[in-house]
Amino acid sequence: MCGIVGYIGKRDVAPLLLEGLQRLEYRGYDSAGIVITGKAAAGRPGTLKMVKAKGRVRELESRVPKRFAGTTGIAHTRWATHGAPSDENAHPHMDAENKVAVVHNGIIDNASELRTRLTADGVVFLSETDTEVLTHLIARAQADTLEEKVREALRHVEGTYGVAVLHADFNDRIVVARNGSPVVLGIGEKEMFVASDVAALVAHTRQVVTLDDGEMATLKADDFRTYTTEGSTTTATPTTVEWEAESYDMGGHDTYMHKEISEQADAVDRVLRGRIDDRFSTVHLGGLNLDAREARGVRRIKILGCGTSYHAGQIGAQLIEELARIPADAEPASEFRYRNPVVDPDTLYVAVSQSGETYDVLAAVQELKRKGARVLGVVNVVGSAIAREADGGTYVHAGPEVCVVSTKCFTNTVVAFALLALHLGRIRDLSVADGKRIIDGLRRLPEQISEILANEDEIKRLAAEYADAKSMMFIGRVRGYPVAREASLKLKEVSYIHAEAYPASELKHGPLALIEPAMPTVAIVPDDDLLEKNRAAMEEIKARSGRILAVAHQVQEKADHTIVVPKNENELDPILMGIPLQLFAYHTALAMGRDIDKPRNLAKSVTVE
Numbered sequence: 001m002c003g004i005v006g007y008i009g010k011r012d013v014a015p016l017l018l019e020g021l022q023r024l025e026y027r028g029y030d031s032a033g034i035v036i037t038g039k040a041a042a043g044r045p046g047t048l049k050m051v052k053a054k055g056r057v058r059e060l061e062s063r064v065p066k067r068f069a070g071t072t073g074i075a076h077t078r079w080a081t082h083g084a085p086s087d088e089n090a091h092p093h094m095d096a097e098n099k100v101a102v103v104h105n106g107i108i109d110n111a112s113e114l115r116t117r118l119t120a121d122g123v124v125f126l127s128e129t130d131t132e133v134l135t136h137l138i139a140r141a142q143a144d145t146l147e148e149k150v151r152e153a154l155r156h157v158e159g160t161y162g163v164a165v166l167h168a169d170f171n172d173r174i175v176v177a178r179n180g181s182p183v184v185l186g187i188g189e190k191e192m193f194v195a196s197d198v199a200a201l202v203a204h205t206r207q208v209v210t211l212d213d214g215e216m217a218t219l220k221a222d223d224f225r226t227y228t229t230e231g232s233t234t235t236a237t238p239t240t241v242e243w244e245a246e247s248y249d250m251g252g253h254d255t256y257m258h259k260e261i262s263e264q265a266d267a268v269d270r271v272l273r274g275r276i277d278d279r280f281s282t283v284h285l286g287g288l289n290l291d292a293r294e295a296r297g298v299r300r301i302k303i304l305g306c307g308t309s310y311h312a313g314q315i316g317a318q319l320i321e322e323l324a325r326i327p328a329d330a331e332p333a334s335e336f337r338y339r340n341p342v343v344d345p346d347t348l349y350v351a352v353s354q355s356g357e358t359y360d361v362l363a364a365v366q367e368l369k370r371k372g373a374r375v376l377g378v379v380n381v382v383g384s385a386i387a388r389e390a391d392g393g394t395y396v397h398a399g400p401e402v403c404v405v406s407t408k409c410f411t412n413t414v415v416a417f418a419l420l421a422l423h424l425g426r427i428r429d430l431s432v433a434d435g436k437r438i439i440d441g442l443r444r445l446p447e448q449i450s451e452i453l454a455n456e457d458e459i460k461r462l463a464a465e466y467a468d469a470k471s472m473m474f475i476g477r478v479r480g481y482p483v484a485r486e487a488s489l490k491l492k493e494v495s496y497i498h499a500e501a502y503p504a505s506e507l508k509h510g511p512l513a514l515i516e517p518a519m520p521t522v523a524i525v526p527d528d529d530l531l532e533k534n535r536a537a538m539e540e541i542k543a544r545s546g547r548i549l550a551v552a553h554q555v556q557e558k559a560d561h562t563i564v565v566p567k568n569e570n571e572l573d574p575i576l577m578g579i580p581l582q583l584f585a586y587h588t589a590l591a592m593g594r595d596i597d598k599p600r601n602l603a604k605s606v607t608v609e
């Protein structure tokens with residue numbers, strides 16, 4: 001989704017901002033723009049210089065004139081919401097006098113009402129965006145300081161925003177504000193940065209301050225201060241970002257997706273590190289804020305997430321039911337928040353999100369908190385909105401995930417759920433022996449992941465074999481079903497091949513009608529108590545001349561091809577069975593020449609409704 005980057009200091013700002021925008025490209029966008037404060041004598045008004053372009057950041061870069069000098073500026077990558085992708089609709093937006101420039105993430109809900117009012121007052125709009133409304137409100141504000149002007153304008157606005165503002169008459173500062181859309185300040189030596197994502201900052205500073213909703217900040221070259229939208233001062237203590245700038249680079253791979261798939265053994269090692277307690281055959285999850293007595297009182301667990309995180313939550317729910325014997329289920333947060341759910345005091349809610357910023361998940365968490373529920377977060381990005389909104393939780397420690405298509409975060413999130421399930425299980429009825437069995441299984445995962453990844457050439461060959469399919473079916477039973485759903489999502493989002501996922505048990509209730517040679521099936525066939533049932537489903541498909549690619553623990557006779565994966569404990573098998581299908585989706589998309597890291601129409605974090 002949209003990205004913001006800003007800088008104030010002594011360095012030439014345009015190259016810095018363009019580099020920052022490049023680091024935000026992964027979030028998905030359709031146009032970009034930059035505005036800088038031109039050179040001016042101290043205390044005298046500066047001039048704002050702006051360039052915008054539909055398309056990629058490199059298109060913007062090619063339009064930036066040679067003489068574009070300045071040391072303060074803000075820039076943006078836009079994901080269209082109000083108005084099509086175009087030069088005019090790209091941010092920043094300026095007022096008629098070119099004094100105020102605004103970049104904005106989020107959606108202003110009452111934009112059309114405000115636009116009508118401003119138009120009646122004689123304002124001429126140059127774009128179709130909601131953001132331009134905010135620009136004119138700031139420009140027309142009567143207050144004396146930029147901070148007060150922004151505050152005055154925001155008072156009229158309903159909706160979400162992460163916003164950064166430059167004003168030619170106040171050229172020693174950038175004013176920023178947050179409500180529902182991330183804003184992170186980067187604290188440097190006599191220079192300050194701002195961005196919507198730490199990825200744009202870490203090359204320059206790892207000292208950051210994440211604004212809360214309802215918070216604003218003024219950045220000057222050698223100073224910053226934070227305060228609420230009501231004007232009261234807040235305390236902001238910088239924290240250190242865990243990841244080096246290199247973690248955001250491609251590290252010798254051709255795509256981030258390939259890099260991130262390849263990192264999974266290390267990533268899983270990281271989520272396990274320091275958490276296993278062999279003495280009691282359990283794990284410690286420091287941030288849960290849920291003591292043993294409270295954990296015993298939990299009667300039900302409801303997991304909420306979107307997309308891949310929702311699928312990870314489905315596996316998580318099964319793990320919790322199996323290991324802790326607590327009824328658990330997962331639901332898309334995007335549905336949950338709209339159905340006026342019954343919020344039960346004995347239910348523990350778990351919000352799961354890689355970015356920690358997905359709007360539907362955040363809104364579900366806020367609604368739950370408002371109704372008094374206890375919410376845990378299972379999140380990758382440290383300090384993100386969902387992590388901060390939750391009562392406690394655990395980080396999944398996958399490291400930065402740049403590719404829009406989630407891979408290593410899925411795996412690490414499922415492992416984090418296994419840890420949560422084991423922890424809850426050992427507080428309740430899971431035996432020491434079973435606890436030890438699961439711990440041994442968890443410890444085997446990194447090596448087994450490396451084994452799967454070592455089979456990449458074979459998976460690539462199989463991907464080429466199936467790349468002609470117009471449509472594919474993915475099936476699995478119980479533990480295999482969420483694996484099938486996630487694998488089908490991976491294939492469709494990165495290759496654009498239509499893919500359906502069904503419980504294998506449901507085949508004969510309808511989808512079997514689709515089976516024919518041109519509709520191959522990927523079957524998840526773990527070596528567990530349902531093996532024979534899965535074989536029967538494959539038999540039904542073969543009888544209709546369907547092609548089958550099985551992911552299994554042993555070669556399946558009924559399948560045309562089998563990707564054999566190492567066996568772990570039954571409960572942990574889903575963690576491994578999806579990994580070859582990430583590579584399968586990747587190589588299918590590669591063979592088809594797709595834009596792997598930035599699939600069409602998708603964004604990395606969906607911070608709007």
Ligand code: M6R
Pocket residue numbers: 306307308309352353354355356357358361404405406407493602604605606
């Ligand atoms: O950051 P989140 O985990 O909350 O994101 C949720 C989904 O938008 C995300 O998983 C999406 O489905 C990915 N494109 C999947 O690869």
